Amino acid sequence: MDAAEFRRRGKEMVDLIADYLENIEQRPVYPDVEPGYLRSLIPEEAPEEPDTYEDVVKDIERVIMPGVTHWHSPYFYAYFPTANSFPAMLADMLSGAIGCIGFSWAASPACTELETVMMDWLGKMLKLPEDFIAGTHGQGGGVIQGTASEATLVALLAARSRAVRMILASDPQRPETGITSKLVAYSSDQAHCSVERAGMIAGVRMKKIPTEQSDKYAVQGETLRRMIQEDKAAGLIPFYVRTEHTHPLLQYSGNAEKIWMHIDAAYAGSSFICPEFRPLLNGIEFADSFNFNPHKWLLVNFDCSTMWVRKRSDLIGAFKMDPLYLKHDHQESGRYFYTDNSLFRSLKMWFVFRMYGLKGLQDYIRKHVELAKEFESLVRADQRFEISADVVLGLVCFRLKGSNEVNETLLKRINNGRKIHLVPCQLSGQFVLRFAVCARTTESRHIREAWRLITQLAEEVMQELPH
Amino acid sequence: MDAAEFRRRGKEMVDLIADYLENIEQRPVYPDVEPGYLRSLIPEEAPEEPDTYEDVVKDIERVIMPGVTHWHSPYFYAYFPTANSFPAMLADMLSGAIGCIGFSWAASPACTELETVMMDWLGKMLKLPEDFIAGTHGQGGGVIQGTASEATLVALLAARSRAVRMILASDPQRPETGITSKLVAYSSDQAHCSVERAGMIAGVRMKKIPTEQSDKYAVQGETLRRMIQEDKAAGLIPFYVRTEHTHPLLQYSGNAEKIWMHIDAAYAGSSFICPEFRPLLNGIEFADSFNFNPHKWLLVNFDCSTMWVRKRSDLIGAFKMDPLYLKHDHQESGRYFYTDNSLFRSLKMWFVFRMYGLKGLQDYIRKHVELAKEFESLVRADQRFEISADVVLGLVCFRLKGSNEVNETLLKRINNGRKIHLVPCQLSGQFVLRFAVCARTTESRHIREAWRLITQLAEEVMQELPH
Numbered sequence: 001m002d003a004a005e006f007r008r009r010g011k012e013m014v015d016l017i018a019d020y021l022e023n024i025e026q027r028p029v030y031p032d033v034e035p036g037y038l039r040s041l042i043p044e045e046a047p048e049e050p051d052t053y054e055d056v057v058k059d060i061e062r063v064i065m066p067g068v069t070h071w072h073s074p075y076f077y078a079y080f081p082t083a084n085s086f087p088a089m090l091a092d093m094l095s096g097a098i099g100c101i102g103f104s105w106a107a108s109p110a111c112t113e114l115e116t117v118m119m120d121w122l123g124k125m126l127k128l129p130e131d132f133i134a135g136t137h138g139q140g141g142g143v144i145q146g147t148a149s150e151a152t153l154v155a156l157l158a159a160r161s162r163a164v165r166m167i168l169a170s171d172p173q174r175p176e177t178g179i180t181s182k183l184v185a186y187s188s189d190q191a192h193c194s195v196e197r198a199g200m201i202a203g204v205r206m207k208k209i210p211t212e213q214s215d216k217y218a219v220q221g222e223t224l225r226r227m228i229q230e231d232k233a234a235g236l237i238p239f240y241v242r243t244e245h246t247h248p249l250l251q252y253s254g255n256a257e258k259i260w261m262h263i264d265a266a267y268a269g270s271s272f273i274c275p276e277f278r279p280l281l282n283g284i285e286f287a288d289s290f291n292f293n294p295h296k297w298l299l300v301n302f303d304c305s306t307m308w309v310r311k312r313s314d315l316i317g318a319f320k321m322d323p324l325y326l327k328h329d330h331q332e333s334g335r336y337f338y339t340d341n342s343l344f345r346s347l348k349m350w351f352v353f354r355m356y357g358l359k360g361l362q363d364y365i366r367k368h369v370e371l372a373k374e375f376e377s378l379v380r381a382d383q384r385f386e387i388s389a390d391v392v393l394g395l396v397c398f399r400l401k402g403s404n405e406v407n408e409t410l411l412k413r414i415n416n417g418r419k420i421h422l423v424p425c426q427l428s429g430q431f432v433l434r435f436a437v438c439a440r441t442t443e444s445r446h447i448r449e450a451w452r453l454i455t456q457l458a459e460e461v462m463q464e465l466p467h
Numbered sequence: 468m469d470a471a472e473f474r475r476r477g478k479e480m481v482d483l484i485a486d487y488l489e490n491i492e493q494r495p496v497y498p499d500v501e502p503g504y505l506r507s508l509i510p511e512e513a514p515e516e517p518d519t520y521e522d523v524v525k526d527i528e529r530v531i532m533p534g535v536t537h538w539h540s541p542y543f544y545a546y547f548p549t550a551n552s553f554p555a556m557l558a559d560m561l562s563g564a565i566g567c568i569g570f571s572w573a574a575s576p577a578c579t580e581l582e583t584v585m586m587d588w589l590g591k592m593l594k595l596p597e598d599f600i601a602g603t604h605g606q607g608g609g610v611i612q613g614t615a616s617e618a619t620l621v622a623l624l625a626a627r628s629r630a631v632r633m634i635l636a637s638d639p640q641r642p643e644t645g646i647t648s649k650l651v652a653y654s655s656d657q658a659h660c661s662v663e664r665a666g667m668i669a670g671v672r673m674k675k676i677p678t679e680q681s682d683k684y685a686v687q688g689e690t691l692r693r694m695i696q697e698d699k700a701a702g703l704i705p706f707y708v709r710t711e712h713t714h715p716l717l718q719y720s721g722n723a724e725k726i727w728m729h730i731d732a733a734y735a736g737s738s739f740i741c742p743e744f745r746p747l748l749n750g751i752e753f754a755d756s757f758n759f760n761p762h763k764w765l766l767v768n769f770d771c772s773t774m775w776v777r778k779r780s781d782l783i784g785a786f787k788m789d790p791l792y793l794k795h796d797h798q799e800s801g802r803y804f805y806t807d808n809s810l811f812r813s814l815k816m817w818f819v820f821r822m823y824g825l826k827g828l829q830d831y832i833r834k835h836v837e838l839a840k841e842f843e844s845l846v847r848a849d850q851r852f853e854i855s856a857d858v859v860l861g862l863v864c865f866r867l868k869g870s871n872e873v874n875e876t877l878l879k880r881i882n883n884g885r886k887i888h889l890v891p892c893q894l895s896g897q898f899v900l901r902f903a904v905c906a907r908t909t910e911s912r913h914i915r916e917a918w919r920l921i922t923q924l925a926e927e928v929m930q931e932l933p934h
Contacts, residue, residue: 001552001553001554001822002553003485003488003489003553004485005553006481006484006485006553006556006557007481007482007485009553009557010478010481010484010485010553010556010557010560011477011478011481013557013560013561014473014474014477014478014480014481014560015474016561017473017477017560017561017564018470018471018473018474018477020564020565021470021564022470031576031577033576035572035576035580036580036603037576037580038576038577038580038581038584039580039583039584039603042584044587044588044591045588045591045592046588046589046591046592046820046821046824046825047820047821047824047825048824048825048826049824049826050821050822050823050824050827051821051822051824053822055821056554056817056818056821056822060561063577063581064565064577064581064814065577066577067575067576067577067578067580068565068567068575068576068577068578069567069573069574069575069576070565070567071565071566071567071568071575072565072566079568079574082566082567082568083566084563084564084566085468086468086469086470086472086473086476086477087468087523088563089473089477089560089563089564090473090476090477090480092559092560092563093477093480093481093484093556093559093560094480094483094484094527096551096555096556096559096768097484097487097488097539097551097556098487098531098535098537098538098539099538099539099549099550099551099768099769100535100536100537100538100549101538101546101549101769105502106536107536107546108534108535108536108538109498109500109502109504109505109534109535109536110498110505110530110531110532110533110534110535111534111535113502113503113504113505113506113534114505114530114531116506117505117506117509120511121511121512121513122513124511124512124513125512125513136503136506146613157667157668177644177647177648180644180670181644181648200624200785201624201668201669202668202669202670203647203669203670203671204670301563301566302566302568302810303810318667343769343770347531350523351523353513353514354513354514354517354518354522354523355468355517355518355520355523356517357513357514357515357516357517357518358513358514358515359515359516360517
């Protein structure tokens with residue numbers, strides 16, 4: 001395919017995409033296929049001679065679409081939102097064409113530099129403390145990671161490296177493996193499974209901080225303080241805390257042990273661009289690193305997980321490698337982050353921030369929060385249901401009053417209907433349904449339709465099952 | 468921006484991309500900017516109100532392009548190729564629109580399934596042993612990673628987990644930290660810096676296997692055997708070998724210690740689809756995992772690093788986490804890989820394999836190898852130069868006979884000219900220029916023009932410097 005054919009096929013693809021997104025709500029949101037469905041629909045081997053482009057395009061509807069869970073359907077309420085916007089898609093097209101690998105400043109200066117400046121733009125939108133802004137002379141700054149899981153791991157590794165350095169500085173004879181085996185990291189018992197995995201990868205103890213329903217499942221500074229004291233008394237070395245909330249940091253300010261504090265607001269972070277939600281980030285001034293995912297709720301397509309650190313040198317120092325083939329005339333260690341894996345991901349931040357403007361982005365967040373509140377009201381108005389956790393942003397956790405079994409059955413019916421899609425979670429041993437406002441195009445009418453379906457199925461389930 | 472505007476802007480972007488790639492060789496391949504150039508060209512904060520799309524597009528030429536290193540210019544000979552093809556870009560557009568996150572089968576079955584089948588297609592193109600093909604009943608199979616560095620780390624972590632499991636099975640009382648501190652991994656002294664970093668991340672000893680110029684810098688099975696014996700005698704536990712070449716495995720077959728053998732053919736791997744280069748992979752039948760980057764030399768845009776393992780359960784077991792919110796009705800552990808970070812990356816493999824066909828891809832590899840041979844002939848015909856390593860595929864390592872200084876000066880002149888772009892490497896203490904055939908559009912005339920420039924600058928340098 002040459003450039004002339006790409007001009008034609010690319011324009012057809014633009015229309016195909018626009019058609020797909022304009023008509024997405026007519027598709028079943030959750031696919032009706034069995035594992036292995038796809039293999040039988042295509043050949044067992046790649047063709048020797050080229051296929052025609054027409055055949056490839058036909059196969060999108062024949063092979064792919066029947067097996068797609070449509071994350072951008074306004075009837076998708078599962079997991080968390082993943083971003084999808086036209087400006088981001090345009091930027092991604094350009095990024096693919098430039099196709100540079102930004103593993104050093106020289107490998108494509110615009111790539112490294114736009115990322116640094118966009119991270120400053122976004123940091124200012126969130127009103128992050130000045131320490132996290134790179135500017136022209138700052139020690140801190142931001143870097144794009146692939147996922148919040150990756151950011152958790154990167155922060156953990158940087159923290160491990162800093163802890164080992166600090167201990168060796170005061171006790172140079174101590175063997176390094178002896179230090180690592182004593183290190184202990186902490187994370188909420190509500191944390192995503194990737195946190196446990198980060199501990200496994202780094203080979204360090206990861207302890208869960210117990211949380212209580214009465215505290216809204218948020219880590220309490222006092223609980224953390226007690227665990228740290230006990231572990232220190234037992235000869236361990238606390239070195240890293242990862243939480244979703246900043247308020248334990250307020251209660252733990254001081255931090256004489258120099259424990260690395262990492263805040264992961266993967267989903268909630270986008271809302272902090274609104275003044276009314278920014279208080280959720282109070283305490284960030286005591287953190288070493290902060291991360292959230294614009295690719296969740298800020299209209300920047302996957303992947304774009306933004307991470308800031310107070311000291312860039314803590315990250316660079318933990319991973320630095322300087323082979324000859326990456327050296328260049330403008331080698332200024334410490335000025336820019338080393339990024340191993342960078343496409344031109346900042347382009348989509350730039351397009352989205354400019355095409356929406358801060359106000360447009362704030363409006364978008366507020367609309368989703370309102371839709372969640374609307375769903376919450378519908379649940380609260382129905383005596384058969386209960387709300388299982390405070391509705392703060394775009395997520396409503398709810399359940400039928402009654403057994404886990406009845407709720408499991410209800411969820412199964414909902415998803416088998418394929419009209420709307422939800423996933424469950426567990427809160428204090430209860431099976432709970434999660435209703436997350438996800439798609440850019442979700443409107444009040446979709447919420448009301450979803451509720452109509454849920455109550456209709458609940459009716460059926462309650463008639464069938466004893467309660 | 469709504470779908471109607473996206474139809475218009477998307478088509479304009481298709482033309483912008485086609486224009487950029489059709490005229491890319493008229494741009495200086497290496498940018499003439501100083502660090503910090505970009506910050507002064509754009510505002511310090513995101514706009515409150517939206518900018519116009521016209522302004523955003525104007526800024527591509529004003530802000531971005533002056534700082535881009537043009538990896539797809541036919542005058543780009545630095546690092547390694549990174550793939551860029553029209554079919555891959557079309558697939559990426561579709562992938563962005565579907566925008567699903569494939570972290571489980573249910574999160575988008577088509578995403579998981581197409582990846583599995585495309586990895587089989589590619590494995591068959593490479594004539595991988597049957598053990599690495601998933602098929603409908605295989606134990607092995609492939610998964611897409613972001614980079615070869617990531618694959619190296621994933622294999623290392625899976626190997627660590629397997630080693631610890633095996634030792635605990637025979638000695639259940641042994642403390643796990645006591646095992647980890649004895650583990651030792653091996654990699655060539657020629658390996659990419661990311662291998663050392665993988666060892667740092669996993670917290671295990673990583674030893675470099677010395678190589679010799681007389682062995683073409685390839686790891687020798689006998690050297691490896693000796694190191695492993697010595698380490699075992701010293702009470703260490705050898706558990707992982709990562710090499711770029713398979714022939715040490717031929718010499719090391721048997722592997723009574725069950726050491727995990729990982730082959731990383733990041734660049735060379737693409738060539739194995741040609742029967743004449745496939746012998747470079749002989750010995751793969753003794754490997755546990757194999758990885759290469761179609762995003763380098765197989766026309767599949769970044770990122771697409773393909774990794775196969777003999778036993779899927781070794782990977783799944785090392786990382787498995789099963790929270791409730793990822794469970795689904797078709798939970799069949801072991802059937803599919805867990806992928807944390809998956810866009811619909813297999814779509815671009817599918818588009819590329821079908822639009823080129825195996826023959827088209829083979830032609831593409833062969834053309835690049837021929838261009839490298841052409842450059843090699845030009846170097847060999849000039850008495851002032853020497854070839855520094857065998858030219859096997861698309862990379863020519865060469866230098867002026869003489870001091871490192873004269874070669875460093877030559878390279879600086881070349882890159883300051885901005886007409887062509889090369890980076891250096893070090894071989895046995897010598898400063899060597901690397902000439903890598905990279906762009907899809909490179910032709911014989913570009914190679915000859917590059918050589919004309921190099922010899923002209925060499926002439927100047929040799930007149931100025933004593934030699």
